[in-house]
Amino acid sequence: MIEICEVGPRDGLQNECKMISTSIKVELITRLIDAGIRNIEAVSFVNPKVVPQMADAEEVLKLLPKGNNVRFGGLVLSRSGLERALKTDIDFLHVVTTTSDSFNQRNAKRTVEQAVEELSKVIIEGAESGKGVAGVLGTAFGCPFEGEVPLTRVLSVAEQFIEAGCTEITLADTTGMANPIQVQTVTAAFYKQFGKGFPLGLHFHNTRGLGLANTLAGYQAGVRRFDSSIAGLGGCPFAPKAVGNVCTEDMVNMFHGMGIETGADLNQLVETAKWLENHMDRPLDGMLMKAGIA
Template sequence: MSLPAVHRDPTLPERVTIYEVGARDGLQNESALVPLETKLEFVQRLTAAGLPIVEATSFVHPKWVPQLADAADLVSRLDLRGATPYPVLVPNERGLDRALEAGVTHVAVFASATETFAAKNLNSTYETQFAMFEPVVRRAVDAGVQVRAYLSMCFGDPWEGEVAVDRVVTAGKRLLEMGAYELSLGDTIGVGTAHHVEVLLDAYAEAGVGTDRLAMHFHDTYGQALANAYAALRRGVTTFDASAGGLGGCPYAKSATGNLATEDLVWMLDGLGVAHGVDLPALAETSVWMAQQLGRPSPSAVVRALTTG
């Protein structure tokens, strides 16, 4: 299996953390139910490939995301006290209750930078979502559980169009001030471009939020995810969300296609000489295996290049 030539750029971070979201964000939009044993093997394979964080599932009501109705059963099969954290998404206090009962050590909340998506995804308003999340974050932190905050629609919204940078900064700061240790900025429908990423990160810096508190979550709808990741890397971001094989989407935003493929990100990082700890051949094999389970080829360009011909 070929690997890229390494040409280290000394201006870039020496190491990054890849926050693997394939098992949750990657599978949540699949129409055909994926068996529990397949999900479990997927998580275990991702862990064995060296992914340092593997988001496992979401404690959302099965009515809203039927694919993740087996969340408690999946979590019960994972080693929650091992070296690899397995965060779960919690949409509200009931979801947090279920997560705490399951013994998880990391949770995530998912907010919106726009009014319309808050209504469609959270059945809330932009403002009341913060009131909903405040007790979730507080109770989790009080229980010794780390809380990550996702902020969606940071670059554009399919109903509202471009989202003002200052609105994204204000919303993100509110989540961090609640007690989230990290804020993941999501390009949910993949409309962001490289300089837009730089402008947003610069605005956060001006507001007193450094890249050590930020992660980036890119979708590849318009083929910009990897370029956007590179722009963020050059601004000093060291945590990137990615999905093995490029799986993913959002059930409440139909224009949100697959996530940045973990393999594509790893290939770029390898060529730049930026450490990440992931075994690319093992990861590509895992994505090929999962694609076979789903009955279609992997969307990842690197997976296709490494495993065909």
């Protein structure tokens, strides 16, 4: 059994040019829940001036169906985002930094050290409020500006986030630079430092076609939670030529083929992907929605 963390409504839509209405977002998330997804990164509490697509976070959360053991996560990048999040009934805060100074300067206008210092306070306050807090570490498998990001740096940021109160860590391959051997090396080092039981998630982009190969490698290394995006939505506006996240239904198809449960209904996911494509202004990247379920 693996757990999917569906990030299409956030990482996906955030990077689409077409503005999507609140009602479409709510319908998308509702469809994902109906398809069996139980962990959804639904919104981002980012500055609405910077990312207008995510400006309706509070409204989306108000309209979402409650119950069903669904966990909703919201991205928090700063103290002001935390303040917004704490006024909602969001379940989990996803506190994000990258681990490369060059990337973080471009993305968040501060060094990694500065970001970790500020975000540690956010994590402490979030955890004290009773919310779950997960840490997400971008560029953990490489930076388009710096190349390799030292593993010691990634683990050090993880350690500081965990000390501040994160009960989960997700390592993100922001611009699709990871390879399967590296995934196994990084994952093994993480488990060695923080214990095999620590809830580690992996977040891959399919920029160079390696999304599912890296997911497979992560599974083989013991990871049981993977971020993915319905229809392969998403990208990163700050990264050159980034493309979407690993596609949810393509990933589910792989795991089901391997005899590994996901809790999701593949047919409903494919229907949701097709429905979503009708609401975007471009063909989406998912493969299964074109080829059909085998």
